[in-house]
Amino acid sequence: MMALAHVTIVGLGLIGSSIARAVQERLPDVTVTGHDASSEVRAAARTLGFCDVVADDPAAAVAKADLVILAVPVGRMADAAVAIAPGLRADAIISDVGSSKRGVADALGQALPGHLVIPAHPVAGTENSGPAAGFATLFEGRWCIVTPPAGAPDEGVAAVTGFWQALGAKVETMDAAHHDMVLAMTSHLPHLIAYTIVGTASEFEEVTESEVIKYSAGGFRDFTRIAASDPVMWRDVFLANRDAVLETLQRFNEDLTVLQQAIRRGDGAKLEDWFTRTRAIRRSIIEQGQDDAAPDFGRKH
């Protein structure tokens, strides 16, 4: 990997602080500077000590950086890029960790003309947010998808790829539009379903709130974990990846109608066939040792 001496992380929440902690543990020779727009988060970062330096000013934070990683909600990427622009070295690589890629890549390209932008998405996280929620092992054995723009220089892609591998991630590259379609299905739609079902349950007149809590040891409990994910982050993901999410939602609704019809008609064979197929999918994921990792995204560039 290209020698990285100095990495700056902008946004010191779950993902930014996890990157900083992982660099401290795995790349001890790399200096980490952090910046966050929130003074409370900057104060927490100083107390927690996962950065070598926490800078109050975004442009000053990036002045020495070989690599800058933007770890802010996808709707804030453009603001964050504009704020660091005056301080960037001409040869710095700018990357991000946003959960959707096409809109972010466009926004960063526009905000940072002439700079090398290589977006990425570590497909690893939790329902928690903030600087105290991060941990150094978050990316170990998990996928990180790098979405280089057309014509991106190999050295830049290799630097971002090598960085994530050094943090323990497995790296795949694909174009941003393909990323957004795959993640709409495997991550964004499941979050939307969880937000829906937990909201629906809480409004269901016959089920009191205490019963929702009492009986949530079943499948519902898994949905409540996902539905506890950060509201601002996920608001931005759905707004940014609107087209791909609506496309997958359309297919999901059609399939839901098929199952609804099977239940109404008493078509047990249809239900059993469907559930047998999904059980086989889960079992093959486990056999491939991928139950804790992203599915095979298939397309390599």
Ligand SMILES: NC(=O)C1=CN([C@@H]2O[C@H](COP(=O)(O)OP(=O)(O)OC[C@H]3O[C@@H](n4cnc5c(N)ncnc54)[C@H](O)[C@@H]3O)[C@@H](O)[C@H]2O)C=CC1
């Ligand atoms: N939470 C998760 O599980 C995952 C999140 N991501 C992506 O990572 C990014 C960050 O998410 P989290 O770390 O979970 O969020 P978080 O809410 O824990 O942290 C975001 C931080 O960004 C700061 N911030 C907001 N606007 C800013 C600006 N203009 N300049 C500087 N700082 C600013 C906030 O003060 C906050 O501390 C998002 O784009 C999200 O889509 C990617 C993979 C997993």
Ligand SMILES: O=C(O)C(=O)Cc1ccc(O)cc1
């Ligand atoms: O907590 C979970 O189950 C997640 O799905 C975490 C997550 C959230 C957003 C991402 O872009 C990637 C991973």
